[in-house]
Amino acid sequence: MPSLRTVLRWTAVVAGAAVMLVPFLWTVITSITPNGSLAGGPTLVVKDPTLAAYRELLDALPMWRIALNSFWIAAASTLFQLVTGSMAAYGFARLAFRGKGLVFGLYLATLMVPMQVLVVPLFIEMKTLNLQDTYLSLLAPSIASAFGVFLLRQAVESLPRDLDEAATIDGAGHLRVFTTIVLPLIRPALATVAVFAFMGSWNSFLWPLVVIRSPELMTLPLGLSTLQGQFTTDWDVVMAGSVFSILPIAVVYLFAQRHIIAGIAHTGIK
Amino acid sequence: MSRRGWRNRGWVLFFLLPSAIPLVLFTAVPMVSSLWVSLHRWNLISPMEWVGVDNYTHLLRDPATRDVFAHTLLYCAGYLPLVFAGGLGLALLLNQRMPGRAFFRAAYFLPVVTSWVVVALVWKWLLNPNSGLVNSLLGALGAPQPGWWTDPAWALPAVILASAWKDLGFVMVIMLAGLQAIPQDVLEAARTDGAGAWQRFWRVTLPLLSPSTFFVVVISLINGFQVFDQVYVMTGGGPSGSSQVVVGQIYDLTFRYGRAGEASALSWILFAVILLITAVQVRGQRRWVHYA
Numbered sequence: 385m386p387s388l389r390t391v392l393r394w395t396a397v398v399a400g401a402a403v404m405l406v407p408f409l410w411t412v413i414t415s416i417t418p419n420g421s422l423a424g425g426p427t428l429v430v431k432d433p434t435l436a437a438y439r440e441l442l443d444a445l446p447m448w449r450i451a452l453n454s455f456w457i458a459a460a461s462t463l464f465q466l467v468t469g470s471m472a473a474y475g476f477a478r479l480a481f482r483g484k485g486l487v488f489g490l491y492l493a494t495l496m497v498p499m500q501v502l503v504v505p506l507f508i509e510m511k512t513l514n515l516q517d518t519y520l521s522l523l524a525p526s527i528a529s530a531f532g533v534f535l536l537r538q539a540v541e542s543l544p545r546d547l548d549e550a551a552t553i554d555g556a557g558h559l560r561v562f563t564t565i566v567l568p569l570i571r572p573a574l575a576t577v578a579v580f581a582f583m584g585s586w587n588s589f590l591w592p593l594v595v596i597r598s599p600e601l602m603t604l605p606l607g608l609s610t611l612q613g614q615f616t617t618d619w620d621v622v623m624a625g626s627v628f629s630i631l632p633i634a635v636v637y638l639f640a641q642r643h644i645i646a647g648i649a650h651t652g653i654k
Numbered sequence: 655m656s657r658r659g660w661r662n663r664g665w666v667l668f669f670l671l672p673s674a675i676p677l678v679l680f681t682a683v684p685m686v687s688s689l690w691v692s693l694h695r696w697n698l699i700s701p702m703e704w705v706g707v708d709n710y711t712h713l714l715r716d717p718a719t720r721d722v723f724a725h726t727l728l729y730c731a732g733y734l735p736l737v738f739a740g741g742l743g744l745a746l747l748l749n750q751r752m753p754g755r756a757f758f759r760a761a762y763f764l765p766v767v768t769s770w771v772v773v774a775l776v777w778k779w780l781l782n783p784n785s786g787l788v789n790s791l792l793g794a795l796g797a798p799q800p801g802w803w804t805d806p807a808w809a810l811p812a813v814i815l816a817s818a819w820k821d822l823g824f825v826m827v828i829m830l831a832g833l834q835a836i837p838q839d840v841l842e843a844a845r846t847d848g849a850g851a852w853q854r855f856w857r858v859t860l861p862l863l864s865p866s867t868f869f870v871v872v873i874s875l876i877n878g879f880q881v882f883d884q885v886y887v888m889t890g891g892g893p894s895g896s897s898q899v900v901v902g903q904i905y906d907l908t909f910r911y912g913r914a915g916e917a918s919a920l921s922w923i924l925f926a927v928i929l930l931i932t933a934v935q936v937r938g939q940r941r942w943v944h945y946a
Contacts, residue, residue, distance in 0.1 A: 397747050401761045404823070408764070410787055411776050468673035475669030481662065487670070494681040498880050498928065500901045501921040504908050505684035505691060508698070527676040558665050587769040589883045590901075594909070605771035609887055612775070619779050626772045637767050641760050644767065648824065649831035 408630070414623040437620035438628075441611075444621065447628055449600055450607040455632065457519070457603060458585040461526035465581040466574055469532030473570075474562050476533070477540035478548065488537075495530040499590060507594050521595045522603070526585055532577040539573035540566055576647035579640075586633060604629040692919040697912030709919035719920070721895065722903045723927075728810055729817075729899060730878035736818035738870060741825025742863075748826070749833045759830075763823035770820070774887035777816035778803060806896035809889045813897060817884055825870050832866030833859070864943040872935055879928050900924050 416433040441447060476488055506525060507516070515521040547569075548561045556564070567574075592606040599607065608625045611617075637644065692709055694702040713719045744762050748755055765773060780787050781802040789799040802812040836859065844858050860867075882901035885891060891898035891906070898906075900920065907917035 393747060393752075396743075397752075397758055400744055400747065401758055403819070404762050404765060406787075407776050407780055407819070410780060414779065468676065471669045472673040475666060479662065479666050479669065481666045487674075490682075491673075491677065494677050494685075496925075496929065497681060497685055498921075498925060500880060500882070500904055501688055501918075501925050502681065502684040503904075504914055504918055504921070505687040506680065507908075508687070508691075508914075509680075509684060524676070525680045527680070528673040530677065530681075533673060558669075562669075583767060587771075589769070589771055589886075590905075593886075594905075605769045605883070608771050608775060612887070619782070622775055623779060626775055629772055630768055633767055633769075634764070637760075637764065641763075645759065645763060645827050648766075648827050 411623045411626050411630070414620055415627050417620060419618060419620050437618070437624040440618070440621050441624045441628065444611065445602075445607050445625075446600055447607070447625070450602050450604055451629065451632060453519075453601065454586060454603040454605075454629075457522055458582045461523060461585040462578050462581040464523075464527045465529050465532045466578060468528040469536050469577055470567060470570070470574065471562070472528075472533045473536035473540045474558075474566055476537045478558075478561075478566075491530045491533055495534065499525075503590060503594055506591075510595055516595055517597045517601060519601060522592060522601070525591060526581070526588075529577075529581065529584075532581065535577055536570060536573050539570040543569055572646075572650070575643050576650050579644050579647040688918045688921065691915055692922055694915045696914045698908070698914050699912070702915075705915065709916045710923070713916060713920055713923060718895075718903070719923075722898050722900045725810060725897060726879055726881065726899045729814060729881055730875060732811065732814040733817050733821075733878055734871065734874050736814065737821045737825050737874060738867075740818065740822045741870070742829050744822060744826040745829035745833055749830060759826075762826055765820045766823040766827075768820065770883035771887055773816055773820045774884040777812070777819070777884075778888045781812050781815070803889045803897075804893060806893050809893060809897040813881075813885055813888050816888065817881070820884075821874070825874075828866050828870055829863065832863045836862045861944050865945055868935070868939055868943045872932060875931055875935070876928055879924065879931070 413428070413430060415437050416435065417430050418432055418434050418436065472491070476484065502525070510516045510521040510524070515524075543566065548556075548565055551561050551565055586603075587605065588603070589605045589609070592603050593609070596602055596606060599610075602610075608622070608629060611622045611625050691702070693704065693706060695705050695709075696702040748759055748762075781789070783789060783799065783801045783804050786802070789802075792799050800808040800811075802808045840862070841854060841858055844854050849857065880901055881899050882905070885897055885899050885902055886905070889897040891902045901924070904917045904921050904924070907913045907920065
């Protein structure tokens with residue numbers, strides 16, 4: 385016979401899961417409910433399930449292309465941030481040079497500037513360079529992130545110096561020490577930065593909204609936001625679009641769940 | 655300079671330039687030019703016209719500025735307690751051995767990896783005044799059914815609800831990590847001294863959790879003041895401006911009204927407010943944050 389405490393705890397845990405999962409379930413249900421029967425609200429058991437909303441979605445927007453855009457842009461900005469961030473981290477942690485403190489301080493200063501401050505001048509910059517409405521403009525602000533540099537520098541600083549000094553005595557240069565000793569040892573920090581970089585790019589909305597016009601160049605959040613009509617909204621199509629854009633990230637999440645959660649928790653303890 | 659010195663300088667450039675160049679081009683330059691734009695009247699098309707600090711003085715006197723800051727503040731005031739209490743509650747529930755723990759943790763966290771736009775659209779549908787799930791349930795219970803995003807009084811609460819739902823899992827993970835860092839013997843000692851579960855929570859767990867709480871509060875307020883995506887998608891700042899927030903105003907000033915100078919000035923005012931609030935919290939943390 386379980387105690388009252390256990391029963392209460394389980395009720396709370398399951399109720400919590402319902403609150404978090406029912407909206408997703410509802411999204412799927414709406415997306416396969418025939419449009420005509422949505423007016424009274426969808427029902428738990430769909431009478432005539434249909435994929436019409438998905439067909440309509442694919443007619444309205446080049447969704448496959450848009451999903452691919454989201455993916456490769458997130459992957460590219462992650463890769464860029466890992467490379468530029470780990471190199472800078474090594475520079476700050478292992479090289480001696482005059483003005484290091486000042487340069488690092490300037491890096492940190494860029495961390496505090498919100499995207500909203502940058503969005504207008506960045507848009508003008510892209511317009512001047514004739515880059516607006518291109519992939520390059522989408523990618524540009526996320527090539528390097530001071531946040532990544534900061535996190536990775538901490539990781540490099542915490543490695544014992546004996547390791548790379550021993551390698552240096554053996555004749556290894558900075559590049560060898562960096563690639564064969566430092567990089568493998570800071571893998572957990574690299575994973576954390578990768579999680580933040582990928583999620584940041586995948587979810588980013590304001591910047592794509594400002595700089596992208598052509599549907600072929602849109603990312604998922606931007607494409608989805610255009611599905612809302614001015615006056616009426618086809619909720620089955622919008623929900624089909626939501627399913628379409630949740631699925632890929634849900635699959636990634638399923639496999640990388642432990643790393644993602646560990647990565648987020650890691651930043652909080654610091 | 656010696657050859658060694660030049661070699662070292664070469665390495666410094668090699669390691670730092672890949673990050674320094676993009677940061678200068680896409681953060682530092684826009685930052686400086688944003689200050690410059692904020693001192694001009696400019697509609698993005700015709701030549702800029704120098705107005706000095708007029709944009710700032712005008713904004714500080716404009717009731718619209720007061721409104722958008724009030725809405726942003728209200729958003730934070732509603733969002734923070736919800737997400738903190740909810741996230742801490744979930745963390746406490748999961749902070750012990752139980753079957754299916756990994757599943758529940760993953761389920762609570764799923765909204766965190768979902769994009770704001772999707773969350774906003776899904777909640778706009780859930781909170782649809784006529785055929786949404788929430789109002790159907792409320793109706794079945796005989797409770798009043800708010801107009802949510804169609805009603806000026808309910809538009810902001812609708813946004814708050816969606817936002818708290820998305821971020822619960824994030825707060826939970828941070829608090830869970832904090833809970834697991836609390837040494838068990840401290841709780842054990844409190845138990846042997848006769849402290850009940852309630853006392854242990856308020857007197858031991860919560861104070862020892864204060865670094866995590868501090869992190870959550872600082873991050874939530876920084877993000878809260880920059881709220882935009884979900885507002886833009888759910889309400890567009892409406893009905894009749896009732897849910898317009900600061901960043902929404904910056905966007906509209908630039909791209910709808912062609913007042914880029916004022917928009918830049920407003921973005922700097924927002925930045926100053928965020929810096930101030932964060933600085934106050936960092937200074938104030940000595941009073942209540944205990945690092946073990």
